[in-house]
Amino acid sequence: MDISILLIQSLNAFQYGLLLFLVASGLTLIFGIMGIINLAHGSFYMIGAYMAFALGPLVDRWLGGGFLTTLAVCVLAAGVMGYLLEAAFFSYLYKRNHLQQVLMTYGLILVFEELRSILVGNDVHGVPLPEWLRGSIALGDVMTYPVYRLFISAVGIVVALLLYWMISRTRLGMMLRAGASNREMISSLGIDINKLYRVVFAAGVALAALAGSIAAPVSSVYPGMGNGVLIICFVVVVIGGIGSIRGAFLAAMLVGFAETFGQVLFPSAAGVLVYLLMALILLCKPEGLFKQG
Amino acid sequence: MRAPLLNRLLPIATLLALAAFSFSGSDYYTGLAVKIMIYAIFALSLQLLVGGAGLVSLGHAAFFGIGAYVAALLSPESEAASLWWLLPAALLAAAAYALVTGALALRTRGVYFIMVTLAFSQMAYYVFHDTKIGGGSDGIYLYFRPELSLGGWMPFDLGNAGTFYFFVLACLAVTWGFLALLRRSPFGAALAGIRINEQRMRAAGYSTYPYKLAAYVVGATLAGLAGFLFALKDGFVTPELLAWEQSGLVLLMVILGGMGSLGGAVLGTVTMVLLQELFQSQDLFGDYARHWHLPLGLAIIALVALLPNGLAGLPAQWRERRQARAADVRKDAAPPARAESKPAAARLPLQGERHV
Numbered sequence: 074m075d076i077s078i079l080l081i082q083s084l085n086a087f088q089y090g091l092l093l094f095l096v097a098s099g100l101t102l103i104f105g106i107m108g109i110i111n112l113a114h115g116s117f118y119m120i121g122a123y124m125a126f127a128l129g130p131l132v133d134r135w136l137g138g139g140f141l142t143t144l145a146v147c148v149l150a151a152g153v154m155g156y157l158l159e160a161a162f163f164s165y166l167y168k169r170n171h172l173q174q175v176l177m178t179y180g181l182i183l184v185f186e187e188l189r190s191i192l193v194g195n196d197v198h199g200v201p202l203p204e205w206l207r208g209s210i211a212l213g214d215v216m217t218y219p220v221y222r223l224f225i226s227a228v229g230i231v232v233a234l235l236l237y238w239m240i241s242r243t244r245l246g247m248m249l250r251a252g253a254s255n256r257e258m259i260s261s262l263g264i265d266i267n268k269l270y271r272v273v274f275a276a277g278v279a280l281a282a283l284a285g286s287i288a289a290p291v292s293s294v295y296p297g298m299g300n301g302v303l304i305i306c307f308v309v310v311v312i313g314g315i316g317s318i319r320g321a322f323l324a325a326m327l328v329g330f331a332e333t334f335g336q337v338l339f340p341s342a343a344g345v346l347v348y349l350l351m352a353l354i355l356l357c358k359p360e361g362l363f364k365q366g
Numbered sequence: 367m368r369a370p371l372l373n374r375l376l377p378i379a380t381l382l383a384l385a386a387f388s389f390s391g392s393d394y395y396t397g398l399a400v401k402i403m404i405y406a407i408f409a410l411s412l413q414l415l416v417g418g419a420g421l422v423s424l425g426h427a428a429f430f431g432i433g434a435y436v437a438a439l440l441s442p443e444s445e446a447a448s449l450w451w452l453l454p455a456a457l458l459a460a461a462a463y464a465l466v467t468g469a470l471a472l473r474t475r476g477v478y479f480i481m482v483t484l485a486f487s488q489m490a491y492y493v494f495h496d497t498k499i500g501g502g503s504d505g506i507y508l509y510f511r512p513e514l515s516l517g518g519w520m521p522f523d524l525g526n527a528g529t530f531y532f533f534v535l536a537c538l539a540v541t542w543g544f545l546a547l548l549r550r551s552p553f554g555a556a557l558a559g560i561r562i563n564e565q566r567m568r569a570a571g572y573s574t575y576p577y578k579l580a581a582y583v584v585g586a587t588l589a590g591l592a593g594f595l596f597a598l599k600d601g602f603v604t605p606e607l608l609a610w611e612q613s614g615l616v617l618l619m620v621i622l623g624g625m626g627s628l629g630g631a632v633l634g635t636v637t638m639v640l641l642q643e644l645f646q647s648q649d650l651f652g653d654y655a656r657h658w659h660l661p662l663g664l665a666i667i668a669l670v671a672l673l674p675n676g677l678a679g680l681p682a683q684w685r686e687r688r689q690a691r692a693a694d695v696r697k698d699a700a701p702p703a704r705a706e707s708k709p710a711a712a713r714l715p716l717q718g719e720r721h722v
Contacts, residue, residue, distance in 0.1 A: 110477070169674070171477070172422065172621050176670045179618060183663030191657055304484070304610055311481040344492030348485035352470065355482050359474040 077216045082337055083330075088222050090329025091229025095284035096302055097309040097321045098236060099277025105316020106252040107270050109163065110171050112178040115303025116185040117155070117278045121147055121285025122294045123193055126200050140203035147286040148279045155278025159271045167270075186296065195296050200289040225287050232280070233322060240318055249273065253316035305332075308351050314361030323362060376629060377546075381539050388531045396531055398643060403538045404595045406635045409619040410541050411588030413631035416620050418554065419581045420561030424480045424613050425467075425487030429460040429586035431608030432490060433593030435500050436460075438508040438603040446510035449524070453512070453594060460590025461583050463490065468582035472575060487613060495605040505604030508597055524598065534595055541588055545628055548584075557581055622669060624676025633677045641665055 100114045124147040132143045162181070166174050206224050209217040240246035248269055251259045260266040285298075292298070309328050313320025328347050335346035354362065387399055408430055415421040436456040441447045467486040474482050494500045511524040514533075524530050548554045559567040560574050567574055597603050606612065615638070623634020645651065645658035645665075673680060 165671070169670075172617075172625075173670050173674065176618055176621050177667050179614065180663040180666035180670070183659040183666070187657050187660035187663065191660075300611075304488075307481060308485070311478060315477065341496050342492070344496055345489050348488045348492075352482055352485045352489075355474055355478055355485075356470055359478055361478070 077212050078337075080212060081216060081218055082333055084218060084222065084226070086330040086333035087326070088226045088229070088329075089333055090326040091226055091233065092284050092288055093302075093306060093309055093329055094322050094325035095229060095232060096281045097306040097313070097325055098233075098318055099280040100306050101310045101313065101316055101318065101321045102249065102253075102273050103277045104310060106249060106256065106273055107163075107167065108171075108256065109166055110174050110178070111163075112175060112303060113181040113185065114277070114281055114306065115299030115301075116182050117151065117281035117299075118285040118288075118302045119189065119294075119299030120154075120185065121151055121282030122200075122289040122292070122298060123189060123285075124150060124282065125286035125289040126198050126294045127193060129200065140206070144283070144286055148283050151282030152275045152279035155275035156271055158278070159274040163274060164267070164270070182299070186299075190296065197293055197295040199293045202290045221290060225291070228283075228287055232283070236318055245272070305347065308347060311361055312351050312354050314363040317361070317363040320361055320363035377542055377632075380629075380632065381535065381542075384535055384538075385532070388528060388535075393527070396527065398639070400531055400534050400599055402636055402639050403534045404592050404599060405616070405619065405639060406632045407538050407541050407595070408589055408592035408616050409623070409631040409635045410538075410545055410628060411585045411592065412616050412620050413625070413628055414545055414548070414557075414581055414585040414588070416617070417625040417627070417630070418549065418561065419557040419578055420564075421472075421578060421582065422480050422617070423483040423582075423585075424610065424617060425483030425485070426585070426589055426616055427608050427610070427612035428467075428487035428490040429464060429589035430593035430596070430612065430616075431494065431603075431605070432460045432463055433457065433590030434597035434603045434607050435494060435593075436590075437512075437594045437597040438506050439500060441508050441510060441512065443509055446525075447512045449512040449514045453591075456594040457587050457590045460593070461587045464583045464586030465579070468579050468586070472578050472582065484610060484613070487608060488610065491605055491608040491610075494608060500603065500605070503605055505602060505606075508601045508603065511598050511601075530598070534599075537591060537595060541591065542628060542632070545588075549628070553577070553580070618666070622666070622676060624673075624678030626675070627678050630676050630678030637669075637677060 096114065096118050099117075100111065103109055103111050103114070125143060128146055128150075129143050132138060132146055136142050136146070166177060169177070202221055206221045209219045210223075212218050240249055248259060248264055251262075251264075252266070252269060252273075256266070259269075305328065309321055309324045312327065313322070313324035327350065331346050331350050332343065335343035339346070384399060384403065388396055390396065408426075411429075412423065412426045415423050415426070433456045436459045437452060440452055440455055463486075467483070471479060471482040471486060495503050500506050511530070514522045514524060522529050522533065524533055549558075556567065556572055556577050559570075559572070560577060564574055593607065596607065619634040619638045620631050621634070622637060623632065624630030641662055642658070645661045646655055648655045651658070669677075673683070675683060
């Protein structure tokens with residue numbers, strides 16, 4: 074393999090892994106801290122992408138436009154939506170067992186997908202790239218690499234670092250870590266667990282929507298886009314160990330590289346590779362790479 | 367107690383009703399009934415794992431799909447195969463895959479078990495989806511349903527819709543009866559023990575791993591039977607039969623029906639398939655039928671919210687509520703002189719572990 078192809082594929086894998094990490098980090102927090110198996114998490118990714126598509130023109134008209142403004146609006150709207158959803162729906166799921174959660178959040182996927190179909194329709198839509206991210210930079214003599222993909226990676230890195238800082242350095246992060254290892258204990262230590270849950274959930278939804286909205290210009294928006302992401306993110310969460318942000322990051326990178334290079338090296342077996350990886354890791358470490366608590 | 371008798375009669379009544387239904391004459395409804403029966407076999411096979419041994423698998427569609435693919439792949443293109451070797455071949459293939467993957471997957475538990483079973487079924491999915499073995503993502507056709515011949519004599523022609531209906535019904539009856547017997551056997555009792563408290567079963571001297579593996583293989587074999595029938599029904603097999611959505615759907619049927627009983631799996635299947643058909647019905651909803659996922663999703667959420675123990679748990683739920691109300695009334699009427707002794711054996715003091 075040519076060195077520049079190797080470089081390009083590595084960048085692709087890195088960018089894909091970061092995108093997975095954005096979705097999976099929220100999923101692993103919700104799973105680890107609140108104990109909820111949220112199948113609807115892929116829908117939040119889908120909603121983020123559709124918001125980028127649908128809100129883009131509105132932002133142009135009312136807020137003077139700008140891609141970053143659109144992203145900010147999407148993330149904010151998703152956060153608010155997550156906050157309200159937690160209050161209206163998810164807070165009733167804590168008492169239920171995991172299987173019922175699976176069933177109810179599956180119902181929620183159907184609702185979200187159908188609302189999407191009613192509001193936006195079932196067509197595939199492209200989302201325009203902003204002017205300033207449209208170019209590509211030269212790699213070697215003939216290869217080029219699109220700037221926008223670098224932008225996605227940059228956003229992913231910034232978010233990952235912010236999350237790392239927040240979790241290891243702030244009071245909220247301390248509560249999160251405590252919550253992931255022992256939920257009952259922190260509520261008995263006088264921490265308002267309901268508020269913590271609501272914030273975590275809103276943040277998880279916002280992260281998934283951010284991933285969706287920055288992926289939209291590359292992947293375009295299409296029906297069912299959340300489901301593919303959902304399963305692969307569950308794979309990431311489980312490989313990394315439930316509730317572990319660090320594990321989610323490492324696992325997202327592993328999965329990103331396995332899938333990207335699988336498609337280049339063994340196109341006929343690319344799909345299998347990720348699951349083979351997961352099976353191997355779980356058979357050696359039955360509770361994921363970084364187990365919490 | 368009337369309940370046990372009712373429990374025993376209900377399956378038989380259901381099967382008789384299904385048999386009578388084949389004479390209803392409408393192709394649409396008998397087709398729907400065949401679909402329900404096949405999915406009922408599929409759900410029953412998963413119920414053995416979920417409700418029987420407490421093993422929640424999200425990869426059960428792999429065995430369904432393998433059964434279907436073997437039926438389609440081994441059938442010659444220009445003539446009918448013999449059922450005598452085609453069916454065992456399909457079941458064996460599903461069982462073999464379950465033996466290998468189950469032996470590995472059962473090393474994990476809980477959510478990790480769910481994910482490993484998912485991983486193994488996705489592997490099978492991608493094998494059929496990405497390689498040319500079974501026609502890739504387009505799937506393959508099965509041109510002739512296999513023949514059932516007894517020494518040259520052919521009493522049953524499965525190509526005939528009515529005969530096929532009864533063949534599927536017989537498979538459902540055999541599966542249901544077999545699983546009911548299995549539940550009451552020492553093997554079933556051991557599985558129930560593992561579901562409730564595996565630690566204690568090990569302490570009692572049971573080696574739990576072989577039991578779980580045996581249950582996994584048996585469940586997979588029955589799922590292979592359902593897939594085999596599905597291939598015969600449609601004459602067409604695609605990789606989507608192995609997709610995780612299919613595994614999720616059958617798991618939903620089991621949870622919706624209630625995990626306690628075999629009848630629950632059947633009830634959940636019937637409800638799920640009928641709900642799908644109902645909300646898709648153009649006659650009832652007209653143009654809105656296009657958006658049938660929306661009411662289906664809301665119905666699922668509402669059903670789970672209202673019925674924590676599934677549809678099959680509904681009578682018990684009502685009974686409890688009635689008793690609670692009766693107790694309230696009694697308390698209001700006259701304060702009891704001494705604490706009433708509750709029937710102690712009504713519930714064992716075992717607390718089931720959370721499923722995941």
